[in-house]
Amino acid sequence: MNYFLTEEQQAIQETAREIAQKKIKPVREHYDVTEEYPWPIVEELRKADLFGVYFPTQYGGLGGGGLELCLAVEEISRACGGIALTIACTALCAFPIILFGTPEQKKKYLPDLASGKRLGAFTITEPEAGSDATATRCSAKLEGNYYVLNGTKNFCSNGNAAEIYTLFATTNPARGARGLSAFILEKGWPGLSFGKKEVKMGIRASPTYEINLDNCKVPKENLLGGEGRGLSVAQGTFDISRPGVASQALGIAQGAIDEALAYAKMRKQFGQSIASFQSSLHMIADMSTQVEAARALLYSVTKAMDKDLLAAEEAAEKSGKTVYDEMKKNSSKRWTKESAMVKLFCSDVSMKVTTDAVQLCGGIGYMRDFPVEKFMRDAKITQIYEGTNQIQRNEIGAAVIKELAQKG
Amino acid sequence: MANEIFIIKERCTGCGSCVKVCPVNCISMTDRAKEEGVRWKKLAVIDVNTCVFCNACVEDCDRLFNKTKEKMPNPDFFHAIVMKKEKVEVNIDTTAYKGVWCFAEQRHGQLMPTIFELLHVGKKLSLDLNEDLSAVVIGHDVTQYAQEIIEHGADKVYVIDHPIFEHFVDEVYTNALTDLIKQEKPNKLLMPASIIGRSFSSRVAIAAQTGITADATELSINPKTRMLHATRPSFGGNLMATILCEKHRPEMATVRPMSFQRAEKQSGRKGEVINVKVDLSKWNIRTKFVRYEAEKKEDIDITAAEKVVSGGRGLGKPEGFKLIEELAHTLGAAVGASRPTVDAGWIPYKHQIGLTGRTIRPKLYFACGISGQIQHLAGMSSAEVIVAINKDTECPMFKLATLSVEGDLYELIPLIIKEINKIKHK
Amino acid sequence: MHIVVCIKQTPATANIQIDPKTGTLKREGMAAAINPFDEYGIEEAVRIKERVPNSVVSVVTMGPPQAEESLRDAISRGVDQGFHLCDRAFAGADTYATSYALQMGIRKIAEFTQKKVDLIICGKQTNDGDTGHVGPGIAAWLDIPNVAYVKKVEEINDSLIRVHRMMEDGVDVLEMPLPAVIAVVKEINEPRVPSLRGKMAAKKAVIPRWTAEDIKADKNKIGLGGSPTIVASSFNPPPRTGGVKVEGATPEEKAKNLVAKLLEMKVL
Missing domain, CATH: 3.40.50.1220 (TPP-binding domain)
Structure with missing residues (x-):
């Protein structure tokens, strides 16, 4: 379907597709099996400028927004949903800096993230604090010019491959959610170390680590968004970043369809290709329709959201305020509901479609010989991280009720 | 003036025959505009940017004209393609060039067996021409191979033996072979399409100001013109093309290994061995051979392998x-x-x-x-x-x-x- | 360092198909692209540029107007500038006339950019002509050293290049002072995908288009007229016979018959 993408957006799609099909597809199984980090692919993505598609040009980016990121992540996920996280996790690290960073913070960290020279990660989850971020135990105490951080973060995607982290800790445990603050940390700082590496069901090319903070000194200027504003930083980030997960889910679904259809056309039973049976055709029809619907929702939401985001980025450069503040000022609207809808719908579709893709292929679909089962394993995480789909439903439901109430 | 080719619209029947004979696929058929009042529905169009002016379509269209003429006098169709070829004066006395030469490749002082394949086909060409068959061997301590080459059919062997030729260096070998060509004026020169042959044959051709066909798999002499017809695959073997070098001598070709069988050995066969003296002072050699590394048994990359x-x-x-x-x-x-x-x-x-x-x-x-x-x-x-x-x-x-x-x-x-x-x- | 890469736009090999009815090359799907071997040349030039400070990479092609696309494609892969030798007078050139025109073009590039050319890189061969003659030919015309079948650039600086030449039995290491010509094989690198910034630069690039006169080419050495060789005729090879079972009473006989068949097919 024609989504009337600009020439630049089409170029992003083509470039990401070329790397995905030529460079990633042949090695995706290797990284799935070995759980090694795909550094050679990162190098390809760097050289092709794909890390920079959503960064403002002042910081070495190509000046795009959420849609540009989604197009890249979707195409890469079409080959491997795990490898796509090299870019997607970096985006999750970068968005809070783009949205809440001071001019100095942006100048210091964004260019390296935009070029892919250093990768990023975002870490909020703790053993006791999953969906409930208010239960955060990890603490940050101001001592002179430094915050001293202590505690444990877990399930950090992009784990030890990242060199820049946006991390959440509480500066005032007594205030609960209002005590949460965000920080920018760098790999190699004393007191920051990596714990257990998780062994996962899917996205195995992406390392998930525990991060231990033991009297880790973080310079005061690396506080992101102000003390006690951590929850706003997290929520504001998720509003913008969730389409990224959605695009990963969408790419995984499309990749599964690509593989399953090619096989179904080749495979003959009862003297005809299995794709020609009506039972298969109906499955194919449902899978394709759901994926196209998911894509239509994703693209239209990100397109609309980017209008706000890009305008706010421009205004922030002039005013010196944060992009987030500019966004709030210029538009009464927050994107929580829509971005949650996109994430919810795309990831549910992805799980459904990849499961059906396995079914369509029959026995071979279940085998590790064949890439379809990997798509199914990779799809599952998209229903879980960056807010489980249950949380997304809560958000959407609450927003809908709130809108109703506002209308009176 | 550039070469020109065009179609006389009124004479084209749109039969499509020229499309089939075009070796570079530059002719296509289009629908004629209706108002022209011509009874033929299609018209041939030539993409002049792709055309190599090989004359195949002209000949084909003329052939159809002649065929039609047998049945009806003065047909007003076919004979539709006109080519104006730029004439370039080349003043080379082709009759001054005599003999078929084969280049004998050596590697690490060992004679490579490709020479025997060249001698096999070269013999046939030399008999058709009624000229001598010679071989040229360049290397260090290679005089010993002259007799073996003679026993495989060569009448003469030019040996260019000097320590400088121990290893293959493009410039050095080019100078040696070019000097000999200019001095001896061979008629045809065959070289193996090996890495060495393919590397420097083209340099030799340009230095000797002549034409070369790469990677021939069939070779023959046209009895009338005494020219070499070298046939080679192109487009990855999807098309065979026969190449001529009309006005320049020697006519050169590299020959794909294993395209011809090897010449039989005739023990005791006699021939002439000519030790060629080289004057290194004339040459400006800049390339330095550093070292040879024998192939480690490393795997060949499967995606690039033939x-x-x-x-x-x-x-x-x-x-x-x-x-x-x-x-x-x-x-x-x-x-x-x-x-x-x-x-x-x-x-x-x-x-x-x-x-x-x-x-x-x-x-x-x-x-x-x-x-x-x-x-x-x-x-x-x-x-x-x-x-x-x-x-x-x-x-x-x-x-x-x-x-x-x-x-x-x-x-x-x-x-x-x-x-x-x-x-x-x- | 100024590097010039010579490229050719050729039909994409994967699409070359013979029409079984007419026995001609099928036109449809004859998408044109950079000759695959030249992509390795482009990549190597860009890698040398990344290695040697103050380097510039130019790319040149001789071909019809549409060949400009291939120059833009090269720019999207990291080349700095493109030059197009485009004149009907160039058409029909064999390797002699092609290498002559290209080297005249390279002389013109040096004059135009006011930067002498230090290194010329060609692909091993083209996928339509398969000769491998143009690279060494350019070196012959310019009277500079060359090495073909290069699989590695071991060392390069402003005055010399040391390369590994892939031989049938191993590797020859050779050293040349610059300027020089190398023709590279697939083994040398893995070409990158065009970058987004490269694509934007490619779209904007102004590509000079030069005629035979512009490059001061001798009319007697270019195009069909300047080519010593001509295509006299062309024909389709007999279709490959598929599904032949190799017979033989004993395994020895089968092995012998198989090798004989392979020899006949000229694939050994």
């Missing part, structure tokens, strides 16, 4: 890949594998061919003990020539294979290696 030998489950045991490697080594091929052997840990993943491995497109593919599951075929079915070796004649690979051999691969492969080595070392 030949691939693959093993499958039919090997029965991991040691089977030793045999596969041996055959691959004999052929200069890369080693491939089917999925089950990789999963079983018999060979690393990088060798895997198929849906979850590499997709390849070699000239020659040997499938040994591979039944041909669809996942495997997806990775190699576009190979040009597929050889299948298997016990099971009903397997899918046999249906796809160009050549299939039924039998025990442990029995067959060593015999195949032996046969190939026989040809190599004959």
